[in-house]
Amino acid sequence: MSAVTTHHDAHGHEVPYEVQLRSNRLGLWLFCFSEVFLFLALLVARFYLWGNTRPELSQVLGLLTTSILLVSSFFMNRAETAIAHGDRKTFLNGLLITALLGTLFFVGVVVMEWNVFGLELELFGVEWFGHLRPTDGVFGGVFFAMTGMHALHVLSGIVFILIVWANGRKGHFSPERHWGVEACAIYWHYVDVVWVFFYPALYLIGHVA
Amino acid sequence: MKALWYFLTSSFTRGLIGQAIFTAIGMTFVNAIRSVMGLEANAEPGVVFGALLGVFGFLLGAGVLTDWIKWIFGKETPLRHGPPQGKPEWTRYLNVDYNHKVIGIQYGYTSLLVLLVGGLFALIFRIELAQPGMTLLTNDQYNTLFSAHGIVMITAMLLGVGAMVNYLVPLMIGAADMAFPRLNAFSYWVGIPAVVLILAGMVVGGWDTGWVGYAPLTFRAPLGVQLFLLGFYVNGFSSIAGSINLIVTVATMRAKGMTLFRMPIFVWAAIAAAIIQMTATQTVGVALLMNVTERAIGLSFFNPANGGDPLLYQHLFWFYSHPVVYLFILPGLGVISELLPVFSRKPLFGYKWIALSSLGIALVGFLVWAHHMFVAGLDNSLRIPFMISTLFVAVPTGVKFFSWVGTIWEGKISLETPMLFVLGAISVFLIGGVTGPILGTIPTDMHLHDTYWVVGHFHATMFGGFIFPFFAAIYYWYPKITGRMYKESLGKLHFWLMVPGFWVMSLGQMATGIMGMRRRIADYDPALGVQNIHVLITLAAFVIGWSVLIMVYNLVSSARSQELADPNPWRSRSPEWQIPSPVPEFNYDVPFEVVGDPYDYGLSGVAYIRMAPASGD
Secondary structure: OOOOEOOOOOHHHOOOHHHHHHHHHHHHHHHHHHHHHHHHHHHHHHHHHHOOEEOOOOHHHHHHHHHHHHHHHHHHHHHHHHHHOOOHHHHHHHHHHHHHHHHHHHHHHHHHHOOOOOOOOEEOOEEOOOOOOOOOHHHHHHHHHHHHHHHHHHHHHHHHHHHHHHHHHOOOOOOOOOHHHHHHHHHHHHHHHHHHHHHHHHHHOOEEO | OHHHHHHHOOHHHHHHHHHHHHHHHHHHHHHHHHHHHOOOOOHHHHHHHHHHHHHHHHHHHHOOOHHHHHHHOOOOOOOOOOOOOOOOHHHHHHOOOOOHHHHHHHHHHHHHHHHHHHHHHHHHHHHHHOOOOOOOOOHHHHHHHHHHHHHHHHHHHHHHHHHHHHHHHHHHHOOOOOOOHHHHHHHHHOHHHHHHHHHHHHHOOOOOOOOOOOOOHHHHOOOHHHHHHHHHHHHHHHHHHHHHHHHHHHHHOOOEOOOHHHOOHHHHHHHHHHHHHHHHHHHHHHHHHHHHHHHHHOOOOOOHHHOOOHHHHHHHHHHHHOHHHHHHHHHHHHHHHHHHHHHHOOOOOOHHHHHHHHHHHHHHHHHOHHHHHOOOOOOHHHHHHHHHHHHHOHHHHHHHHHHHHHHHOOOOOOOOHHHHHHHHHHHHHHHHHHOHHHHHOHHHHHHHOOEHHHHHHHHHHHHHHHHHHHHHHHHHHHHHHHOEOOOHHHHHHHHHHHHHHHHHHHHHHHHHHHHOOEOOOOOOOHHHOOHHHHHHHHHHHHHHHHHHHHHHHHHHHHHHHOOEOOOOOOOOOOHHHHOOOOOEOOOOOOOEEEOOOOOOOOOOOOOOEEEOOOOOO
8 A cells, every 4th residue: 555655856845944943932832831731730639638738848948949940040041042142151051050950959859858868967957858758648649749740850851951061062053043942941941930839839838737 | 574574673563672671671670779778579660660661662662762862962863754765665654754644544553453452342341241140251351351441442542533633634734744743753653552551451460440540449450550550641642742743733834825714624623632632631641640659659649548539530530531532522523524515515504613613612621520520429519510511511512513414404415435424423423412411410410320321422422423433534535545445335334334233332321321230340130121232232332343344344455456546536625635646745746825715615616725836946
């Protein structure tokens, strides 16, 4: 069965860069919109199961990780603006700083808040490693589900940034053509904004049960 | 011999090998870590991680990720076009290919294969139900078979929707391909390991939760439930990627002059379905993942013993799984609206109303999910609003029915096989439609909940809304896809076996339901007096099964032997019929321009499209 006849001329059918860029942008924003439902479902689970209560968590640690993530978005933006103006050095540095801050956030959540290594440290009157276990009823379940799903996105964002950085070092991307950088920036800001909703839902809303 | 070699080196085989290897690696990895950490023996985390890694292994082995991996290392990869060099044409359909028509056909034959598998499951447990007492199966086998029948058929329908929108939408809007051809290939290929997971779940103990996988029942089910949940979950990737691709394609790649209200009506239906797929799939993904993790590593969400709430699962699950039935029927109803004017030689009655009713069904569909939970302990303040919103679904659906009647009215109807299936679809969907409000109102639902009435209603909506229109679409576009005409006599035989067969099956199911037959139960009391009807249902199911096999034979044999088809055998005005069959690699050699309305059949001097002269580049 031959359902598609062959054709002689493939070149006349390449999609122009501007058209593809328009499609790429719309596609990424639709992906973000799609992911809204993922994070909304997790928020629904939080309010359904926790109601007006929340587990006891280290406020200092939460505020610190949140601040680090918010600041990282500034450097992401700086990197994107820099490549748009052809400033490759600021661009590459901005990416590295963003990835570093993202990694700090990741460590703050997974190593310190989750306390995967079972550590203990008290400094300045603050407990720096969390006590909540994944099996601690619905508090543990929802907390690990929400932070875990978000951390997965942060981790993929860091990988994305490092790929863009490595390719940028090889001389890819130009002020005219840097969709890869733009996509990476949009994704990173998006993951950042998600945390802006998750942080109060986990750390601030409701009274400690 | 050569053919066997091509099969063994195809993306399909390489993917399966990759899935097996990576599943083994994943399981070993997790179990090694667990033993190093000194945790107690628990196979499930390893199975879950292995299953997910196996999906990655499939994609890697099949070669879906090759271009993207090259991008990561900064290599540009021009899109591969055309048939494979030095290999026969048919190998294209077993390998990763980026042409939307090839991917559409891949979706199509996979859908039919999966449909046959799901149908076979149904036939097996129908034999069991033909008489009271356990005759053929054990309870566990019965439970696994009906559960697998549900999810396998849903996968088949998702693949069928993919087949129709992938093949048709770029052709209808005048695009050379989808907006993201590689993502398109990913959407198709990621569905295969998902089906493998579901079928594998039947082997490792099966499961008894139905396709809904309600917690906390899932926590007591055998290991198979874990693979079922993961297969269901992985299928979501296919849905989300495919729907985003489709919306972007329609938004950015329409032909010149094709305003929204001059698109072929099927494109509207495809968009409405894609909106559901793009959003709601995420919530069921969360529900399934919670289910998986609660079972595997003891996070608490749904088990009341640990402070969880089973109703939360049902909310998250039905927020997807009710709209998902609209996602199946919308493209189906789109096919009905697309074909009726062609075979009635009249303009489509109320084009804008049909277009907007598709969006209406999609949007109202998001507000009705809790009607599945009327007897689950839902608060009264929620039950009444959900009853009212559920009944609202009848409004946009009714718009479609009236428009179809208006289109056929006084038309010059010709009854070829596609038109027969469209009319059959309308009759069956009507049965499904009028039996719905009875379930949507709380008092009657309390009586009929979990009976065969629900089974009858659901099968009527799915057959009328998807299966019949899907078959109509297959017959209608078959000459476009292959360039050859199917055997009309066999097509008519298929129809005249399947429609009465289905009526008997569906009405029989409803009758047993009213008489007290419960669903998801392997056995029944002879005193219920339902055995004769059960025998009839089983016989009807076999008639339907045979009729589908006749179609498969027709499709396969006609592709080789039948005479070449006329380029436009149905005298359609749609753009895809104005070019040669099979369609050239890049669809339109000359871009067309839309200059009129799409469905002005029977009017003189009006054109829909004009093939524009090639522009200067």
